[in-house]
Amino acid sequence: MSETSQPSSTSDFLWFAQLSRDGEFIGTKEKPLRKPTLEYVSSLIETAAEAGFSSLLTATNYHSEHENYTAAIAALARTRGAGLLIAVRPGMFQPAMYAKMLATAQNLFPGRVRLNIVTGSSPLENAMYGDFEAHAQRYKRTREFITILRQLWTQPAPQSYQSELFHFENAVLEPAPVQPIPIYFGGASEAAQRVAAELADVYLLWGEREDMLRERLDQMRVLEGEHGRKLSYGLRTHVVVRETEAEAWQAAERLISRVDPEVRRAFVESYSNVDGVGQLRQFQMLQEAGDSLVVEPHLWAGVGMARSGVGVAIVGDPGQVAEKIRGYERMGISTFIFSGYPHLEEARRFGELVMPLLKGTQAEERVLHPGGVAPVA
Template structure:
């Protein structure tokens, strides 16, 4: 398996839903985190995207010279950037980093954020634009001259002058739980991502997307986005989970759930359905805890337990077809060390022969 970590460019701290114990996200802190990821054996790290995060491309570029091995999983945003500009950006970053770029295709889910960014397409329209964007982008990255006319994009005589190090292009990661999202992902993605749902739901999604990819003559791999709360004993781990949400009151949870209800993401709806906005019965599957999703959008579940138990759960997901694990924990610097020290010796982590 490949294990990546997460850069909390929208904020970090010891507790969810409160500014108490919060931590400023500045360049010195991000350099500390990048140094940990680079030295501890992580494959790389995901940099989130959106109005509440620092810009992923600028953060990743700022950390290149402070790292040697880690890869940066950075967002492509159809609708916010043209495929030709995105191809130039990706090629430049890949060349300057000596092949350390991974790309996360983010179609987006919040209508208010899209409107603020000047995107006025509905859910289906955004995925159709994403399909056209990736068609153009992939051909450009393969060195082709592109002339393209679709419903959303018209491209004439485009060429990507400087090719990337990784051929034909840096790997494309893609998440989308709706039918059209899965169809577009199966057509273009190298790694299809899901959030941390119970294993039976993850298997169902993997089987469907794999079948869609096979219908197009493509092979695709799978990844999962999870938090981890691992401690030396099971008791300590569950105590740490309780500590993480100890400042959450009903009003804070209700306000967060109200925000989430306005999103169009099927994945986000699935996260909300796991806990229904309630602090009771948050263990939705053995050692899978939905407490993070009470106030955090996106990935809302954590594996909780001692090292042996959490490793077994991760390997269970691997048995379903998951090869890539994007993990995180609060606060991210300390938990990057804890996860590597306690879990890595128990996991079959892939070593990249190209990285010395």
């Protein structure tokens, strides 16, 4: 293919660490058969590393089978190579304690720990964590949470802090993280964009139409300029890649072929309780896509039929997927967080079909990390 002659990508590619049951279909009433055992999560991490991914995102979701920090530490201890981008909601922890937890993780697993701050988008889901704050207050809390983490990680001990939200005295965080802990942060609201421009290292966007992404990137560049900073930009999306375009679209349709009507109905109703701008934009794109579910060439909204968060996927053959990614790179996006169902097999498939085109390398034989993996549902 002509794409192989193009320059190698300098982007950072991440995968998704599934902490819920995994399978070939989404939106089914029955749970997938593959359980997120430590053995499976570890095998997923090492398979992703072999496929060329530098790290994997662990979501923070009360509906997952595992609490993500505990699962992340266990998996990091069992694996080598790829790291984890650990998500946290500021309403779940006191920042002084969480700063110590992340510093410990980075010191135990140098260079393998990154942090994704999640402010939350649904009052009903937030309430499961005991978090009843309104949208504006959540972003105020997020800003202070990140500020405190930075303060404790970089300034001499002891440290103190007092505000309406947080208060601690003479905290001693030693040793500091052996390496800086990058902070990833996303959100489509103005409040989210301002927090990111001031404090984040990487601003994450969910997959959207290219015109929507350009508009948000333009907004962010104005805001980062106001703070005299330069951020990196990342994109979170799913991917469905096969040897041919026809096979890729067949695989996409198969993924949602068993969506249960009751599951779908409850999922749509849940949007009436969402106050996150990004989540509402995803739902709007799904509605506007119509029966085809195609948002724009090679961008498909079908995942949003039965999954919260990012609901679109890049769909195509290896060359088409690689070129779509290069288009995002030309916009200034340099970090990508991908996923696919089931996650282990799709990480390997992406590594075999797409990664050589992106990195300018020849496909090489990759051996699945040993370990009994349960059948896919």
